[in-house]
Amino acid sequence: xxxxxxxxRREFLRTAGALGATFxxxxxxxxxxxxxxxxxxxxxxxxxxxxDPVPDSVLLWTCASGGGGAAAVPLTVEVAEDAAFxxxxxTARTRALAAADHTCRVLVGGLRPAHxxxxxxxxxxxxxxxxxxxxxxxxxxxxxxxxxxxxxxxxVCEGAQNAxxxxxxxxxxxxxxxxxxxxxxxxxxxxxxxxxxxxxPGGHRYDRRLRPAVRYPQGEKIRQGFHIPVTLEDYRTxxxxxxxxxxLQDARARWPFVSMWDNHEFSWLGWQSLQQFDGVNRPAQTxxxxxxxxxxxxxxxRVAKVGGPSRERFQAPAVKDVPIERFDASGLGQEENxxxxxxxxxxxxxxxxxxxxxxxITDQHSYRSEEPSGRKEAEPLSSPDFPEMVPEEVMQxxxxxxxxxxxxxxxxxxxxxxxxxxxRKNEPPxxxxxxxxxxxxxxxxRASRATWKxxxxxxxxxxxxxxxxxxxxxxxxxxxxxxxxxxxxxxxxGTAYTERAEIYDAVRAAAITGFVTVSGDRHSFWAGxxxxxxxxAAFEPVGVAFITGSISAPGLVEAYEHxxxxxxxxxxxxxxxxxGEKKPAVNLLMHHGVRACLExxxxxxxxxxxxxxxxxxxxxxxxxxxxGHGYAIARFDADTVECEFVCIPRPLExxxxxxxxxxxxxVTHRASRWKAGERPRLQQRVLEGDPGLSS
Ligand SMILES: [Fe+2]
Numbered sequence: 030x031x032x033x034x035x036x037x038r039r040e041f042l043r044t045a046g047a048l049g050a051t052f053x054x055x056x057x058x059x060x061x062x063x064x065x066x067x068x069x070x071x072x073x074x075x076x077x078x079x080x081d082p083v084p085d086s087v088l089l090w091t092c093a094s095g096g097g098g099a100a101a102v103p104l105t106v107e108v109a110e111d112a113a114f115x116x117x118x119x120t121a122r123t124r125a126l127a128a129a130d131h132t133c134r135v136l137v138g139g140l141r142p143a144h145x146x147x148x149x150x151x152x153x154x155x156x157x158x159x160x161x162x163x164x165x166x167x168x169x170x171x172x173x174x175x176x177x178x179x180x181x182x183x184x185v186c187e188g189a190q191n192a193x194x195x196x197x198x199x200x201x202x203x204x205x206x207x208x209x210x211x212x213x214x215x216x217x218x219x220x221x222x223x224x225x226x227x228x229x230p231g232g233h234r235y236d237r238r239l240r241p242a243v244r245y246p247q248g249e250k251i252r253q254g255f256h257i258p259v260t261l262e263d264y265r266t267x268x269x270x271x272x273x274x275x276x277l278q279d280a281r282a283r284w285p286f287v288s289m290w291d292n293h294e295f296s297w298l299g300w301q302s303l304q305q306f307d308g309v310n311r312p313a314q315t316x317x318x319x320x321x322x323x324x325x326x327x328x329x330x331r332v333a334k335v336g337g338p339s340r341e342r343f344q345a346p347a348v349k350d351v352p353i354e355r356f357d358a359s360g361l362g363q364e365e366n367x368x369x370x371x372x373x374x375x376x377x378x379x380x381x382x383x384x385x386x387x388x389x390i391t392d393q394h395s396y397r398s399e400e401p402s403g404r405k406e407a408e409p410l411s412s413p414d415f416p417e418m419v420p421e422e423v424m425q426x427x428x429x430x431x432x433x434x435x436x437x438x439x440x441x442x443x444x445x446x447x448x449x450x451x452x453r454k455n456e457p458p459x460x461x462x463x464x465x466x467x468x469x470x471x472x473x474x475r476a477s478r479a480t481w482k483x484x485x486x487x488x489x490x491x492x493x494x495x496x497x498x499x500x501x502x503x504x505x506x507x508x509x510x511x512x513x514x515x516x517x518x519x520x521x522x523g524t525a526y527t528e529r530a531e532i533y534d535a536v537r538a539a540a541i542t543g544f545v546t547v548s549g550d551r552h553s554f555w556a557g558x559x560x561x562x563x564x565x566a567a568f569e570p571v572g573v574a575f576i577t578g579s580i581s582a583p584g585l586v587e588a589y590e591h592x593x594x595x596x597x598x599x600x601x602x603x604x605x606x607x608x609g610e611k612k613p614a615v616n617l618l619m620h621h622g623v624r625a626c627l628e629x630x631x632x633x634x635x636x637x638x639x640x641x642x643x644x645x646x647x648x649x650x651x652x653x654x655x656x657g658h659g660y661a662i663a664r665f666d667a668d669t670v671e672c673e674f675v676c677i678p679r680p681l682e683x684x685x686x687x688x689x690x691x692x693x694x695x696v697t698h699r700a701s702r703w704k705a706g707e708r709p710r711l712q713q714r715v716l717e718g719d720p721g722l723s724s
Contacts (some may be wrong), residue, residue, distance in 0.1 A: 184217075322374075
C-alpha cells in the first residue's frame with residue numbers, strides 16, 4: 030500500500046532508472062546480516078559515499094578499484110540501522126563495471142525519514158568496502174531544525190584536508206539533534222590544473238609543499254606551467270587520486286554529500302563546453318563530456334544523464350570539438366556538439382529538507398555566457414597601478430552589453446583619459462544561469478513553501494569593491510574610474526549585475542522571505558546582505574548571503590604575501606607590513622575602504638583603522654576574511670538562520686591530532702525571519718579565537 034508522500038516501489042524503480050542507478054528496497058523487516066563481509070580497504074581504495082538524501086531514499090556509492098581487468102565486479106550492498114549490521118533493512122545485488130571505472134551507484138528506497146543508516150559493499154568472496162554512514166532527510170512537515178555544513182575548494186596536491194577532520198571530530202561529539210544532516214559541496218571538489226612539484230623551485234608554490242598526488246597518464250602541460258587532463262582516464266585519475274586523501278574519504282563515509290561542480294571539475298576558465306587558456310577559447314566538447322561522465326561516476330547525486338538507459342554506466346554522447354560560432358539571445362552556443370555536451374548531464378536540482386528548508390542548487394558554468402572582463406578586448410580597462418581593480422561603471426557596462434543605459438550603450442568606455450571600444454555594445458547581457466535554468470530556478474523559488482529558501486550556489490553573490498577614488502593625492506597614479514572599483518575581476522555574481530538584479534527583483538516582487546544564499550569559490554569567508562546595488566544607488570537587501578572559505582586551496586592573502594610587489598605605492602591597501610609581519614589589509618580595503626587601510630598601516634591599530642571606515646563602501650558586508658580556510662555550518666529553524674564559520678590555520682600539512690588541529694576562530698552570524706520588504710539584520714558573535722581584520 031502506498032503511504033501518502035512516499036514513493037511506491039514502482040515509482041521508485043522509475044526514479045532509479047532515470048538516475049542511472051541500480052536499486053535496493055528497504056521495506057524489509059530488520060534482520061541480522063547474512064552476507065559475508067571482511068573489510069578490505071585496499072580493494073575499495075576510494076572508499077564509499079552517499080548522496081542527495083530525501084525522506085525515503087538515498088544514493089550509495091563505491092568503487093571496486095581492486096576489480097583489475099574484470100568487465101564487471103558483482104557486489105552486494107547492505108543497509109542497516111546499526112553499525113554492526115545486526116538490523117539490516119535492505120540488501121541488493123549490483124555490479125561495478127569497468128565501463129564505469131568500477132564505480133557503482135545504488136538508490137536505496139523504502140527508508141525511514143530523518144534516520145541514520147550504515148551501509149557496506151562486498152564482492153562475491155566477501156571482500157568488503159569500509160562501512161559508510163548516511164542520514165535520510167526529515168519529512169516535509171518535520172519542524173526540527175536543520176543543520177548542514179557547506180564547503181568548497183579542496184586541493185590535495187597543495188594542502189591538507191584538516192577541515193574535514195575537525196568537522197568529523199566535532200560532529201561525533203555533538204548531541205544527536207545537533208549533528209549535521211549532510212555536507213553541501215559547492216565545487217572545486219578537484220582541481221584539474223595540477224602543479225607538478227618538479228616544475229617549481231624547491232617543489233613549492235606560495236607556502237605550499239607540492240605533493241605528487243595527481244599524475245595524469247597523458248595530460249597536457251599548459252604554458253603557465255600546470256598540467257590539465259585531456260582523456261577520460263586523466264579525469265578519472267584525478268578523482269581517484271583525490272579520494273585517496275584519508276580525511277576527504279572519511280568525510281564521504283560519514284555524511285551524505287549534496288554536491289555541485291564549480292569550474293575546476295571541467296576546466297579553470299571553462300564555460301559551456303569551451304576551455305580558455307591565454308585568453309583564447311578552445312572548443313572542448315569532448316572534454317566537457319568526459320568531465321560530466323567522471324563527475325557522474327564519482328559523485329552520487331540525483332542528476333539526469335542522457336545517452337542511454339543503462340543503470341550502471343554513463344553512456345557518453347559522441348561529440349566533436351568544433352568551434353562555436355553562433356550564440357542565441359541568452360549567450361548559449363547553438364553548435365550541436367556544444368548542446369549535446371552540456372546536456373549530457375543536468376546538475377541543477379532542488380530538495381525539500383523538513384518544514385523549514387528548501388535547497389535549490391544551480392550550475393554556474395555549463396550554460397553561462399562568456400565572462401566579459403576576462404576578454405582580450407578588456408585588457409586596456411585595468412592597470413597594474415591599481416591591482417585587481419576595474420571601475421565599477423566599466424564593469425556594469427561590460428555586464429549589461431546592449432542592455433546598458435536602457436538599451437543605448439555608449440560606443441566607447443572611458444578609462445581615465447583613454448577611450449576603449451565598447452566591444453559589448455551589440456551583445457546580450459551576461460548570464461551565469463542561462464535562460465532555461467534561470468526559468469526553473471525562479472519558478473522553484475516562487476513555489477517554495479519552506480520557511481527558508483536556500484540557494485546553493487557555487488559562486489559568491491556579494492559585491493567586492495574598493496574606493497580608490499578616496500585615496501589622498503600623491504599616492505601614485507590617479508584612479509581612472511568615476512567612483513568605486515570592482516575588485517578581483519569578474520566571473521561571479523558579484524559583477525553579474527543584470528542577472529543578479531533580475532533574481533533579486535523577482536524575490537522582491539513575489540514577496541519571498543527567507544532567501545538565503547550559501548556559496549564557495551572565493552577561498553574566503555563572507556557574511557552579508559543580498560542586494561542588487563550599493564551606494565550611491567539605492568541599497569535594498571532582499572536576503573542574506575554566506576560564503577565559505579576553501580577547505581585547503583590557497584587564497585588571495587597567501588598569494589599577496591608572496592607576490593605583491595614590495596615597492597608598489599598602494600601596497601598598504603593589500604598587505605600591511607607591521608613589525609615584520611604581513612597582515613591581510615585587503616580585508617579592510619573591501620570592508621572599510623582605502624582610508625582605513627592607510628590608518629592601519631600608520632598605527633597598526635584595527636580599531637583606529639575602522640574609525641576611518643567609508644560607510645557607503647560596503648553596507649552589505651558584516652564579515653570578510655580573504656585569508657581564511659575551513660568550512661561553514663548553516664542552521665535553520667522556524668525563526669532563525671545562523672551560519673558559523675569554522676576557520677583553521679593555513680592547512681599546509683596534515684594535522685597529527687585527531688581533532689584536525691587548532692582553530693583560528695569560530696564566528697556566527699544570525700538573522701531572525703524578516704517580513705517581505707523588511708531589511709534582514711545580521712548579528713555577529715565571535716565564539717572562539719580572533720578573526721582579526723575580518724569585521
Ligand atoms: Fe576554488
